[in-house]
Structures are given as C-alpha cells and as structure tokens.
Amino acid sequence: MKVRTSLRSLKQKPGSVVVRRRGRVVVVNRANPQWKSRQG
Template identity: 50%
Template sequence: MKIRHSLKSVKARHKDCRIVRRKGRVYVINKTNPRFKARQG
C-alpha cells in the first residue's frame, strides 16, 4: 500500500508523529500532541 504524500506532510509537521498500519488503514498518530492525526484507506 502506498502512503500518499498528504500523510507524509502530516508526519513532517511534528517530530513525534508516527505512521502506523492497522487493519489495512494507514494512520498518523502522535502521543505527545494528539491534534496531529490522520487516516488513509
């Protein structure tokens, strides 16, 4: 599954963002600042 550029730009907004795969979906999660969240798929 390709990770779209929009998710990579969300990841670049904060140093603690992580890209996680769960059940075929790709999430961007951030434990320290929960405002930075995204989902694809």
C-alpha cells in the same frame, strides 16, 4: 481524527508515528494528539 488523502505533511511533525491498522495507514502523535489522522 482527520481523514486525509496524503499524510506526508503530518508524518514529518515531531513525535509522529506511522502505523498500519486493518489495511489503513494511520498517523498517531502523542506529543500533539490533534495531528492524529488516517489515510483514505
């Protein structure tokens, strides 16, 4: 999982879902798990 300062480019990819987990913003992509990342 990558840690990024901004998830704007990742959340626009097809199949991505923005989720809040324990106060962190996480992008999960089932179509391409390589794009899984969190902010912070």
